[in-house]
Amino acid sequence: NNNPEIALFHFNRIDNYVASYFIALCYLESENYENSIKQNEYFLKELEITIGLTKNNDLANEEDIIILKWNILNDLGYAYNRIYEFEEAVENYNKSLTIFDLEDAFKIRHSIKIDKNLDDFVIFAENYLLSLERTRNFDKCIEILDFLIKKYPNEFYYKNRKEKILGHKKVQVESEFIFDQIFKPKKPF
Numbered sequence: 001n002n003n004p005e006i007a008l009f010h011f012n013r014i015d016n017y018v019a020s021y022f023i024a025l026c027y028l029e030s031e032n033y034e035n036s037i038k039q040n041e042y043f044l045k046e047l048e049i050t051i052g053l054t055k056n057n058d059l060a061n062e063e064d065i066i067i068l069k070w071n072i073l074n075d076l077g078y079a080y081n082r083i084y085e086f087e088e089a090v091e092n093y094n095k096s097l098t099i100f101d102l103e104d105a106f107k108i109r110h111s112i113k114i115d116k117n118l119d120d121f122v123i124f125a126e127n128y129l130l131s132l133e134r135t136r137n138f139d140k141c142i143e144i145l146d147f148l149i150k151k152y153p154n155e156f157y158y159k160n161r162k163e164k165i166l167g168h169k170k171v172q173v174e175s176e177f178i179f180d181q182i183f184k185p186k187k188p189f
Contacts, residue, residue: 004025004026004027004029004030005026005030007022007026008023008026008027008030011023011026017042017043017046017047017050018043020039020040020042020043020046021039021040021043021068021072023035023039024036024037024039024040024043024072024075025075027039028075028078028079031082033079033080033082033083034079034083036075036079037076037079037080037083040072040075040076040079041076043072044069044072047065047068047069051065066099069099070096070099070100073092073093073095073096073099074092074093074096074124076088076089076092077089077090077092077093077096077127077128077131078127080092080131081127081130081131084134086130086131086134086135087135089127089128089131090128090131090132090135090137093127093128093131102144102147105121105124106121106147106151108121109121109124110151121151122152125144125148128144129141129144129145129161132144133165133168136168138165138166138168138169139169141165142162142165142166142169145158145161145162145165146162149162
């Protein structure tokens with residue numbers, strides 16, 4: 001019945017850290033991003049402890065665990081993005097891309113259609129780009145935009161956005177040069 005509040009009530013009654021994963025999803029669905037973040041971070045911490053207790057860390061290499069971590073890191077990136085903590089969002093998106101690179105993320109998410117003209121990868125990429133822009137990481141923005149232009153060659157939006165980012169980068173480089181000149185140590189006569 002798609003009611004996260006009812007599910008939240010039931011998951012909160014479970015005395016196991018695994019429930020925190022589902023609680024985080026409920027909070028995410030109900031746009032309670034701060035609590036979603038807390039629950040996801042708690043789950044990841046407890047999961048790492050559990051993995052550490054297994055013989056030879058076999059659990060860490062299980063495909064399902066790898067996918068679970070990737071999903072959680074993306075959920076954390078999205079939640080941090082929603083509360084304007086862009087540094088944290090970028091950090092979590094970058095961690096997720098160490099599990100599955102951009103090409104793999106595209107293969108996984110592109111097949112999930114939100115509607116006729118929108119897929120899950122575009123949502124991921126837009127949120128990641130927003131966080132990168134807000135943290136002024138223009139080089140990474142350009143890298144992501146180049147990837148998007150390659151995957152969606154008929155989308156002029158990405159080409160225009162890249163031009164805009166290149167303009168921001170030029171201003172950033174010029175500003176850094178000016179500040180370097182102003183604050184450059186002076187040599188005595």
